[in-house]
Amino acid sequence: MSPGSEENESTASGPSTSTRSSRRSSRLSKISSGTGSPPSDGNLFEHDDAAQKSPQSSRETSPEVFAGTPFTTATLGGFPAFQFATYRKNPKSYPKVYHSSDLQTSLHDQMNSLRGPIAAHPDLRDVYEATILQNTADDEPNAPPIAIRNDIDDEPTPPWNFYYTNKMWHGEGVPDPDIKNLKGCECKGKCNSKSKKCACAVKNQQVQDGAPNGYDPNGMLLSAGPVFECNSMCGCDEDCYNRVVQQGRKYDIAIQKTRHKGWGIFNGKTHIPKFRFIGIYSGEILTDKEAHKRGLYYNAAGITYLFDIDFYWVKERRKPHESVYVVDAFHAGNFTRFLNHSCDPNCRLYPIFTNEGSDQKPLLAVFSIKDIQPREEICFNYQGNYPGDEDDGLENPAEEEEKEKNNADDVIYKKCQCGAANCTGTISFDLSRLSITERLFRCQDL
Ligand SMILES: C[S@@+](CC[C@H](N)C(=O)[O-])C[C@H]1O[C@@H](n2cnc3c(N)ncnc32)[C@H](O)[C@@H]1O
Secondary structure (H helix, E strand, C coil): CCCCCCCCCCCCCCCCCCCCCCCCCCCEEECCCCCCCCCCCHHHCCCCHHHHHCCCHHHHHCHHHHCCCCCCCCEECCEEEEEHHHHHHCCCCCCCCEEHHHCCCHHHHHHHCCCHHHHCCCCHHHHHHHHHHHHHCCCCCCCCCCEEECCCCCCCCCCCCCEECCCEEECCCCCCCCCCCCCCCCCCCCCCCCCCCCHHHHHHHHHCCCCCCCECCCCCECCCCCEECCCCCCCCCCCCCCCCHHHCCCCCEEEEECCCCCEEEEECCCCECCCCEEEECCEEEEEHHHHHHHHHHHHHHCCCCEEECCCHHHHHCCCCCCCCEEEECCCEECHHHHCEECCCCCEEEEEEECCCCCCCCCEEEEEECCCECCCCEEEECCCCCCCCCCCCCCCCHHHHHHHHHHCHHHEEEEECCCCCCCCCCEEEEECCEECCCCCCCCHHHC
């Protein structure tokens, strides 16, 4: 089954489109010069907080970035004003870069030092939920809250062993997002995935050889990607149809204890249609070398949160000297780190680019691949086996046996508790990594 292969729903806000048969709105903005005192009539101005707070905002005025930019000399209340489109051709604010070395752990150390009845107090759940809200306030301000539930035992919350975040924290040796190679579109209003003029839509169509790619106006994913979302360099609106992952989570979910698989992720009260964005697999982005070192420890503990960025499309473009990047959600991550494995999964990870110009570092975005009922557990397949993939994940048994002998120390086997009718009985983590898929992974294969 392919993303977007169902009939489109009509939409109240956007034009109704049929994606199956087909291959696939000036405003003035102003910004303070960033120097001197804020204006006394500051509320007359739209200030870009992100740009002002960003440690890199000094770059906004650097000659390298703005060389030749036709800024207007018009002023509004003493501040320079310029055309929105011109402004957006130069990033309004460089995406802030987060480094693993800046991760905060003091709250976690404090919570882990609690002992006795206080450590098991049910009210700790409220602290956990509030921490999630606080840590995600800037990147998903309109998302429904995440609930913590446990009807199985007395553990009040999942362990306080990671920093809750939707961001990607760059480890040592991992380059910052490549902004120099980030290209935007010149569109105004909302971009249309079928457009032949929108540079982002055209790029998306090209990577799928002209087949539909990107999203429909309801946010439904149209292909297996990669999808290049509109970015800081684009002229379109913040709620453009080609900005789905960057707008954050829309569905309410619960982190809930399961009987045999530890904590898991459950849908909330609403039904999630297929191919809708659920969340990004956030955490630290590491070099392969660092991930390998950590993997040995995770093997010993029998649990892993390492996830290789090894999409077919990424691999094809990797230069010989380039490392595989790996996402590690052990020390930092969001609810997606609690997604359990199922042999009959209802979600899958897709490569989505938001503000990253490097081919090698898409976000790992979780989308539903089936309609997900209220309260249903949300799971993906840790081995990257999905019905309809080129070989359905079924390896050559002789090759597999040989691989197992060679890697005996690097593979963890666990009894699978997914309960699906087609359950294979075991889950294995090869080299302590969860895999997107080693196999060919193209839209037409799904
Ligand atoms: C990425 S974590 C998922 C969240 C985990 N349940 C927790 O409480 O932190 C992966 C671990 O969850 C457990 N798990 C996930 N899916 C499972 C399954 N189908 N059967 C048994 N254990 C599972 C295993 O212990 C596995 O190592």
